[in-house]
Amino acid sequence: MVQKRLTVSTDDTLMFIRKLKVNIAQKLLQNIGLITDISINSENYICEEGNHYMNISTAASYQTKAFYAKNTAKMDTGGRAFNIPQTIATTQKDSSTVYEELSSKYDVRSATFEEIVEISNALFEAGEISSKEHMLMTFDFERATNHLKQNVPGVPSSFNMCETPADRNGRRDWIAEFGARASKNFKFGNLIGYQSNMKAVNILQRLSTKVK
Secondary structure, three states: OOEEEEEOOOHHHHHHHHHHHHHHHHHHHOOOOOOOOOOOOOOOOOOEEEEEEEHHHHHHHHHHHHHHHEEEEEEEEEEEEEEEHHHHOOOOOOOOHHHHHHHHHHOOOOOOOHHHHHHHHHHHHHHOOOOOHHHHHHOHHHHHHHHHHHHHHOOOOOOOOOOOOOOOOOOOOOHHHHHHHHHHHHHHHHHHHHHHHHHHHHHHHHOOOOOO
């Protein structure tokens, strides 16, 4: 009996890997509430959110690469290298102390995105929030918006992925912002995204209610 060998071209292999990466990124962004109604175009892998479009492979890499680069470290054990969170080796502060320190330094009702990133980093390093919550709070919607405007044909100049306006200094009410994102997720039936954004609201409300 003559056996036929199945040959797979390099292009086919690369296409399969690319589709796999897109599907993983797609599920990741949906689960943390960054996108709602998803459809994938097999030609250019554009993700659709209502009437808006996002390049999954690019947008997903904005914060995930920075997140893993910052929060992992190498440890040599018996000649093997392991990636472990740096937070394991740190001493965690009392929960109330962490929130008191952050609430005295930041106003989440009028903060820049960079300040929210600093807050999220501090909470994550103290073990107060999960990696999923950290990723949600530090995903740069403005950078993703600018990327879409520059690289996706047909995106209007008025398009903005943020749900609430910022002032001229880039400050916005982040409780209102994440609340609006949660409402949008709920409207589109994305209950996972709704719950994720409401967790962010609860975290920021805890900071907002602390005595300055």
